[in-house]
Amino acid sequence: MKLNSRKKKRSRVLQTTRKIGELIVNYFSKAWDVKTQDKPVAWITVFTPVELLYALDVYPIAPEHFGALCSARGTILDYLKEAEKEGYSQDLCSYSRCCLGYALSGLNGPMPAPDMLVTFRNACDVYVKWWQSLHIHLGTPMFIGEAPYVLTYDDLNNYVLDYVVKQLEQLIELTQNKFGVKLDMEKLVNAVNLSDKASELWLQTLKLRRVRPCPLGGRDSASDIFPLVVMQGTEEAVEFYDELLAEVRDRVKRKEGVIEKEEFRLMFDGIWLWHAFDIIKYFEDKGAVFVHEPYSEAWAFRLDSSKPLESIARKVLSMGLNTDIDLRMEKFADTIEDYHIDGAILFSNRSCKSWSAPQLVTAETLNNQLNIPYLMFEGDMADPRQYSEAQVKGRIDAFMEMLSES
Amino acid sequence: MQIQRKMREFSRDPTSLLRRHNDGEAKVVGYMCSGIPEEIIIAAGLQPYRISNIGEHTSSLTPSFICPFASAVLENILRLEDLFQGFIVAHTCDPMWRIFDILKKKVNKPLFFLRVPHNTKNELSFDFMRMEFRRLKMFLERNFVTEINNNSLQSAIELCNHTRDLLRNIYLLNRNNEYKVKASDYFSLVLASAWMSKQEFNALVEASEFGSGKGQGNIRLHVNGTAIYDLNLITVIEDSGGFVVSDDLCTGSRYFWDNVEPSQDPLSALTSRYLTRTPCPAQNPLDDRLRYLSDMVASFNARGVITYAEKFCDPILYDFVHIRNKLASDGIPSLLVDYESPTQEINRIRNRVEAFIETLGD
Numbered sequence: 001m002k003l004n005s006r007k008k009k010r011s012r013v014l015q016t017t018r019k020i021g022e023l024i025v026n027y028f029s030k031a032w033d034v035k036t037q038d039k040p041v042a043w044i045t046v047f048t049p050v051e052l053l054y055a056l057d058v059y060p061i062a063p064e065h066f067g068a069l070c071s072a073r074g075t076i077l078d079y080l081k082e083a084e085k086e087g088y089s090q091d092l093c094s095y096s097r098c099c100l101g102y103a104l105s106g107l108n109g110p111m112p113a114p115d116m117l118v119t120f121r122n123a124c125d126v127y128v129k130w131w132q133s134l135h136i137h138l139g140t141p142m143f144i145g146e147a148p149y150v151l152t153y154d155d156l157n158n159y160v161l162d163y164v165v166k167q168l169e170q171l172i173e174l175t176q177n178k179f180g181v182k183l184d185m186e187k188l189v190n191a192v193n194l195s196d197k198a199s200e201l202w203l204q205t206l207k208l209r210r211v212r213p214c215p216l217g218g219r220d221s222a223s224d225i226f227p228l229v230v231m232q233g234t235e236e237a238v239e240f241y242d243e244l245l246a247e248v249r250d251r252v253k254r255k256e257g258v259i260e261k262e263e264f265r266l267m268f269d270g271i272w273l274w275h276a277f278d279i280i281k282y283f284e285d286k287g288a289v290f291v292h293e294p295y296s297e298a299w300a301f302r303l304d305s306s307k308p309l310e311s312i313a314r315k316v317l318s319m320g321l322n323t324d325i326d327l328r329m330e331k332f333a334d335t336i337e338d339y340h341i342d343g344a345i346l347f348s349n350r351s352c353k354s355w356s357a358p359q360l361v362t363a364e365t366l367n368n369q370l371n372i373p374y375l376m377f378e379g380d381m382a383d384p385r386q387y388s389e390a391q392v393k394g395r396i397d398a399f400m401e402m403l404s405e406s
Numbered sequence: 407m408q409i410q411r412k413m414r415e416f417s418r419d420p421t422s423l424l425r426r427h428n429d430g431e432a433k434v435v436g437y438m439c440s441g442i443p444e445e446i447i448i449a450a451g452l453q454p455y456r457i458s459n460i461g462e463h464t465s466s467l468t469p470s471f472i473c474p475f476a477s478a479v480l481e482n483i484l485r486l487e488d489l490f491q492g493f494i495v496a497h498t499c500d501p502m503w504r505i506f507d508i509l510k511k512k513v514n515k516p517l518f519f520l521r522v523p524h525n526t527k528n529e530l531s532f533d534f535m536r537m538e539f540r541r542l543k544m545f546l547e548r549n550f551v552t553e554i555n556n557n558s559l560q561s562a563i564e565l566c567n568h569t570r571d572l573l574r575n576i577y578l579l580n581r582n583n584e585y586k587v588k589a590s591d592y593f594s595l596v597l598a599s600a601w602m603s604k605q606e607f608n609a610l611v612e613a614s615e616f617g618s619g620k621g622q623g624n625i626r627l628h629v630n631g632t633a634i635y636d637l638n639l640i641t642v643i644e645d646s647g648g649f650v651v652s653d654d655l656c657t658g659s660r661y662f663w664d665n666v667e668p669s670q671d672p673l674s675a676l677t678s679r680y681l682t683r684t685p686c687p688a689q690n691p692l693d694d695r696l697r698y699l700s701d702m703v704a705s706f707n708a709r710g711v712i713t714y715a716e717k718f719c720d721p722i723l724y725d726f727v728h729i730r731n732k733l734a735s736d737g738i739p740s741l742l743v744d745y746e747s748p749t750q751e752i753n754r755i756r757n758r759v760e761a762f763i764e765t766l767g768d
Contacts, residue, residue, distance in 0.1 A: 087727040089744075091471065091718050121524050125500045125688060128524045129724035132692040136728050144690050146531070148521040149497060160521075163534045170530070325507040350471045353720070357504030360467050361511045378469065 012258055013219050014251075016244040020223040023240065024069065027230065028110035034059040035112040040179045043099075043114035043134070044230075045127045047319040048145075049312045051195045051233035051303070052168060053118070055188035056175045060118075061111050062230050066102070067095035071274035071382035079105065080383060088133075094351045094382035096130040103137050114138065116178065118171065120145035120164075122322040124354035141178060143171050147316045150323045156314050164313035185308075191233030192305040192312070198232055199300035201241035206300075208248050209291045210339050213257020214265065215248045218280040218290035220258075222272045228299035263287035264403055265340055267372075269362065270347030270355060271295055275384040282393060283345075286400045292339045294320050294331075321354055329365050336370055343403050346376040350386050373406065375399040409614040413594040416601060417637055420460060423601045424489050427453050432603070433550060434489060438479055439496040440633075440661040441522055441686060443539060443676045448562035448604065449554045450546040452491070456600035457482055458635040463747070467508055468501075474746045475633060475716045476501035484512060492516035492549060494542070498688040499721055516549040518542060525690045526681050536677040543673070559672035565604045570662040572611045573599060577659065579617050580651045583707050585624070586617040589650030590640045596657055597635065624649035625766045628703045630729060631714035631722060632687060633657045636748045639714055639755070646760040647767065652706035654699060660684040687721035695725070696732045703738055710766045711740040712759065739766060 035041055040058045044050065050060045070076035071094070079101030084090060086104055088097050107113050117140050119127045128144055135142040145167045148160050155161065172183050202224075209216055216224075224244060227237035251257075266283065268290050273279055280290065301315040320328065335341065344366050348356045359376065366372040377395055380386035416423055427434045432453040437444075447454040459478035462485065464470075468477040476499075483493060492515050495506040506519045521538050523531035543554050573596060579586035599607045627648045633656040634640070643650055653659055664683045669675035685695035703711060711733055715722040726742050733740045741762040745751045 087730065087742075089723045092720060092723055125498075125503065125524065126720055128688070128690055129720055132690060133724055133727065136692065144525045144528075146523050146525055146528070146534075148523075148534070149503065149519065151519060159534065159537045163530060166530050167528070170528070325510055348469050350469075353469075353472055353718070354500040354504065356469050357472050357501055358507040359469070361508050365511070378471075 012256070014216065014224075014244065014247050016240070016247045017220045017223050019240070019243075020226050023231075023236065024226060031059055031061055031110070031112050040115040040175075040181075041112050042116040042118050043111070043140075045119040045123070045131070046229050047122050047298075047316060048118050048120050049168065049316055050230060051191040051308075051312060052171065052188065053175075054191045054233040056172065056179075056183055057181050058116065058175060058179070060230055061114070063099035063102070063111065064095045065226070065229055066109075066111055067098040067382050068272075068274045070098055071384070072277060074275070076275070076382055076384075090383075090386075091350075093124075093126050093130065094380050094386075096126060096133075098382060099130070100133055100137065103134060114140050116140060116175070117142040118145075119143070120147045120167075120316050122147035122316060122319050124321070124352065126354070141174075143174055145171065145316070147319075147322060150317050150327075152324065153327075156317060160317065161310065161313055164316055165309050168309050168313055168316075188308050189305045192303045192308045194234060194238050195232040196303040196305065198228060198237040198241050199302055201238065201245050202228060202300045203297075203302075205241065205245045205248050206292075206297060208252055211252050212265075212340070213255065213259070213262040214289045214291045215251035215257060217258035217284065218268060218272070218293065219277070221290070221293060221296040222277070222280070225296055225299050258289045259284050259287065261287060262289050264342045264400070265289060265291045267291070267335065267339070267341045267344045268293045268295070268347065269344060269359070270349050271352055271381040273347065273379055273387065274382055276379070276387060276389060276392075279392070279396075282396060283400075286396075288343075288400065288403075290345075292335050292341060294328075325358060325361070329362070332362070332366070333370055336366075336372055341372060343399070344372050344374040346374055347381075348376055348378040350378065350380045351382065373399075373403065409610055410591045410594065412610075413591070413598045414637070416598045417594040417635070418460075420458060420597070420601050421486065421489075423598075424455055424486065427455065427603075428489050433491045435492045435494060435546075436483065436486075436490045437494040437496070438502065439498055440656040441496050441498060441680055441683075442494050442520065443542070443680055444600075445559060445562040445566050445666070445672075445676055446539065446543055446546065446554065447494075448565065449558040450543075450550055450552045451558075452546065452550060452552075453603060454600075455490070456597075457486075457493075458597075458633075460635050467512070471718055472504075473499070473501045473716050473718045475719070476505055480505050480508060483509065487513055487515060490515060492518070494518045494520060496520045496522050498522060498686065499719075516545070518545045522689075523681070524688065526685070527691055527694070531681060532677055535681055536673055539673055539677055556672055559676075563666045563672055563675065565608070567665045568608055569599050569604050570665050572608060573662040576611075576616045577652075581706055583626075585621040585649055588621060588644060589629070589653070590637050590644060591616075593634070593637055593640055593653075593655075593658060596661055600657075600661065621649040625710065625763050626651045626706065626708045627763075628699070628706065628708040628711045629653040629655060629658070629714060630699060630711055631655050632716065632719060634714060638752055639748050642752060642756050643712065643759055643763075646756065646763050648712075648759065648763045651708055652702040654684060654695075654702060656686075659702075660686065687725050692725065692728060696728060699729060700732060700736055703733070703736070709738070710762065711738060712762065713740060713742045715742060715744040717744050717746045
């Protein structure tokens, strides 16, 4: 039987995942409450130490998350066009164009104006250029931290680590001086503990995806990361992951998978296509479930509250894209075995050059050394104009045919 | 004029120089960025050689939306690997960072990744960068069984400073509203200085005379961008009635403008020079870069600025918005010209440059 002639299958999104929408609404509404109370709001790039900001009573907002949200809700184009009108090229990161467009069009929306701009160059160098641009347009004070590329694990204990720890100390000093606040160590330890707990719960949940049938799919993981992006160090995040783990455990116990008949287990390498989210369901309708994404795992990092700053510095350094390609490939190899992966989908994302640039070499490793077939397609994570749905779905059809025949 | 002709020949076929180094049994270490301290390579008894995009198109190993310059450089490295003993990659922008990843999987020569701080003004950046230079020194010592000491570093610094002095003196001939040296000539000199041995280059330049260039009456322009190896991008300006008087290119003044100051600790002196040199588009603070650009435009009496942007070059494409706005507030018009392949797009580029120069002449 031809795969594309199959009837659409029922696939299940977790009940806990459905709560993400409410969490996001509350999160942004709280940002406005904070602003109304004259407390500081920081715009951050993701993989910036939010635990530290919470401990300093600074409310963090991630414009990358806002970009994903606007893309998913179909409201991104106005912001993109606003940035492009100012002269920002369509070849630049769509998250940054969305954010710059939002800033240039009067900051009318869920993100209150920032009192501070904080970034650490770890996922990409675009952060530096984006934040400079925001700083010039808004005139807001800015902190640009550097998390050097981790070449070996030694860097997590040598002068590279010291460099990041000292920058965290600078960030604390800058924030204290700017807003007249004082870092409360007890609060920091508490935030670090809560962040660690949320990470632990999420990692345990992800581990359960090794089970057949897989209890948590791509549509869940893509949404479920939200609390780890901007709410690390809060009780709400821990509560969410506690509940999620319980539901996933229950599914495992009942041997209930994401789809009725799980035929293929896939890995997704890249950021999700927020404007074309149904692509995940398209795979599921063909009997394929996503069981692993480096993107989902990137947000979790175990912290040690006895050395909070060191621990946070290691986290800032260790985010997936900031670790050496050999270390990343080693992880790929382990994952493929542990999660029983049949094939890999590599999303060549026009907006994320840092992720996409070495992907053809990644693909070679997958194919030649790990014997994993792959499909690579091009598009943009947030800009729907840079994506051809029919073309991509045609290629997915061909890939799934190939998988079913092998 | 003989030297200019010679240099232009080199800039058309730099591989001939690379082969000459190999014939002379020099050990050649390739690098791509003007932020790499050549002095440390020279102090190790090795020949630094700046790898360009000349002769190659984009690589099949990178996606279509990656900076075509970086991609072509990658291809040149892979094609010419046998002529090198090692490579040094600097972490400036995302494509260069990831080229290191790809090279790690593709080349069999010693490979070094220099982690350059993106925030040059942070007081912590000095110590970090010095540690990275120290790591580079140790990498060269270990892989090429050599010792780099303070004396060899001091000599290399003096040698490179002398090259910079020579280049800067020629460059400064165009100041005070003068039209002494054509940019296509001095850019080919700058390129040759990054390909030849510094001793040979210095001797050649010292034996030559500069300053008889013509161009009086043409529109004085500043060129902004990253690395330009295809000098047709410069001659197209000259042919259109422009006269390039200043630049902030990685293959121009950014490479030679600042000297290394004397110090008891050469590694610290190098760190200081490379951290505070002409601002790089990939680094922070941008204000320094905007100020530098305005200052260059003012001191060389440029009437307009042309920004050359490789397609998909993030640093230049973000900066352009702010450069345009800053120059507009200074009353200086600017033009952005983006391209993937200058050779194939030269007529389109010529039309845009001509139109811009015409508006300035009115």
